[in-house]
Amino acid sequence: MRTLFNKVLVDIAKKDKRIWMILADIGYGEIEPFRDAFPDRWFNCGVAEQNMTGVACGVAMEGNIAITYSIANFPTLRCLEQIRNDVCYHNANVKIVIIGGGLAYGPLGVSHQATEDIAIMRALPNMVVFCPCDFAEAEAGVHAMIAHNGPFYYRCGYKKEPPVHAGKIALKLGKAIQVRDGADATIFFTGTIGNQVLPAADALAKRGIRCRIVSLHTVKPIDRKAIVKAARETGAIVTVEEHQLQGGMGSAVAEVLCDEGAMPKKFLRIGLPDLYVSKVGTHEWLLNEYGLSTPKITASIRKLLQ
Amino acid sequence: MTHRGKSGHVGSMLSMAEILCVLYMRVLRVNPKRPKWDGRDRFVLSKGHGGCAVYAVLGELGFFPKSWFNGYYRDKGKLMGHISHHVPGVEFSTGSLGHGLPVAVGMALAARHTGKTHRIICLMSDGDCDEGSTWEAILFAAQHKLDNLTVIVDYNKVQALGMSKDVLDLEPLTRKLEDCHWAAKEVDGHDVVAVDDALHTLPFEQGKPSWLICHTVKGKGVSWMENTVSCHYGSVTDEQLAKALREVAR
Numbered sequence: 001m002r003t004l005f006n007k008v009l010v011d012i013a014k015k016d017k018r019i020w021m022i023l024a025d026i027g028y029g030e031i032e033p034f035r036d037a038f039p040d041r042w043f044n045c046g047v048a049e050q051n052m053t054g055v056a057c058g059v060a061m062e063g064n065i066a067i068t069y070s071i072a073n074f075p076t077l078r079c080l081e082q083i084r085n086d087v088c089y090h091n092a093n094v095k096i097v098i099i100g101g102g103l104a105y106g107p108l109g110v111s112h113q114a115t116e117d118i119a120i121m122r123a124l125p126n127m128v129v130f131c132p133c134d135f136a137e138a139e140a141g142v143h144a145m146i147a148h149n150g151p152f153y154y155r156c157g158y159k160k161e162p163p164v165h166a167g168k169i170a171l172k173l174g175k176a177i178q179v180r181d182g183a184d185a186t187i188f189f190t191g192t193i194g195n196q197v198l199p200a201a202d203a204l205a206k207r208g209i210r211c212r213i214v215s216l217h218t219v220k221p222i223d224r225k226a227i228v229k230a231a232r233e234t235g236a237i238v239t240v241e242e243h244q245l246q247g248g249m250g251s252a253v254a255e256v257l258c259d260e261g262a263m264p265k266k267f268l269r270i271g272l273p274d275l276y277v278s279k280v281g282t283h284e285w286l287l288n289e290y291g292l293s294t295p296k297i298t299a300s301i302r303k304l305l306q
Numbered sequence: 307m308t309h310r311g312k313s314g315h316v317g318s319m320l321s322m323a324e325i326l327c328v329l330y331m332r333v334l335r336v337n338p339k340r341p342k343w344d345g346r347d348r349f350v351l352s353k354g355h356g357g358c359a360v361y362a363v364l365g366e367l368g369f370f371p372k373s374w375f376n377g378y379y380r381d382k383g384k385l386m387g388h389i390s391h392h393v394p395g396v397e398f399s400t401g402s403l404g405h406g407l408p409v410a411v412g413m414a415l416a417a418r419h420t421g422k423t424h425r426i427i428c429l430m431s432d433g434d435c436d437e438g439s440t441w442e443a444i445l446f447a448a449q450h451k452l453d454n455l456t457v458i459v460d461y462n463k464v465q466a467l468g469m470s471k472d473v474l475d476l477e478p479l480t481r482k483l484e485d486c487h488w489a490a491k492e493v494d495g496h497d498v499v500a501v502d503d504a505l506h507t508l509p510f511e512q513g514k515p516s517w518l519i520c521h522t523v524k525g526k527g528v529s530w531m532e533n534t535v536s537c538h539y540g541s542v543t544d545e546q547l548a549k550a551l552r553e554v555a556r
Binding site for chain 2: 040043045048050051055056058059060061062063064066081082085090
């Protein structure tokens, strides 16, 4: 997905001269096409994320679109105050792109695992929080990100994620996309964990449990109508995210359900527990260990609906 | 304003009063009738806690009605304690130190990219120079030879919990900046002619960002404030105000 992101960005930047990339020495093997095509709009700040974000803000304040881009937590937590005070407070046109949300960097360990980012980014006024699940959402999302005027958080996948959507999609920020319909429960997911959710829904269907599957690619602003409608029509709500349970997409869905008085009969949030990952393993292995693999998601939903 | 609003940071404002006067009267190209005029010089106050002093200048110049002064730091007011971009004439909001210079660097990059000739001036404090983000920006600005960028340090040598040399000694500051490939100068920050002369030789050196250290006195002009840590926080009583005004008038 990151390769696709960079390709689409370069294509857009050929026509839109406002687009700059401001980096912090991360992106090897991916960012070179932008650097080579637009050397006067590409700057590597060195390993200095606070300056990267401040410089991006200054560039954006002059009428440009500045993109910061790095691994997992580096362009968010390391420079959170610059994102809050400089970018969001001034509603500056800065796009913060992370590569590898959740446990994507697996064995590299906790420093490289973005597991609180959605909660923190969605707490910031003016920020859009976007988590594409597959290449279709990723590509449409780059266009939507550039078209949106203001701060934007883009949680980009790390590898060749398989498609979640069968065909073309019409992506609109803040508007959830229904992947398939079902009457027994609705499963909301955000981001690349959708890969695990679809086969889980298939497994449930074989047992006669038919789930509505909805991609909440935009966690903020969230699609309140789709959430309320799902609760009223299917009666059970499940959220799945590669993120800690506190404050993430599941929390955002719960907020909507409570605010709107649309309490479902059954409700389950599937995500990471309140801990730092201490086990060592690949992305897929860690997902299974922490309850986010297809079999674990399937089992959790079966238990809920028993 | 600080007396009515019962705000602190008075010493930090007094140390940069002459610098601000020179900037707005003699250096910065700004237009009170068109605060967002594209050709304006960009002035970023990184020591946002001194924002009241900038408000005073902007009000005097007509960026907003002077009646706004009455509402500084008070209910329903338009002027918040730390400098705010919601006030006409203010380029950027700050308040947490170490934010101004990276943003000014970005503005300087963007200006050079489009061939614009306005200048970018960032006014910082001792405390700003403690922040890692400031040094990240110092390295970057020199790397990219941003000679349209100027930093002025209101070097009053007092910070929130003590004298700067005792808290985190910045010396030798000029040499540090020269070693970082900036062109640096030092002047008495209360000598308006010296500050004016220095700022009329920008850039100090082609191909390098300029760094002007203004040696100042925290609480300048008020005997019981000068060089004290307490004037960073304390607000001014009625009696102190009367006494201070008499001293400043001399």
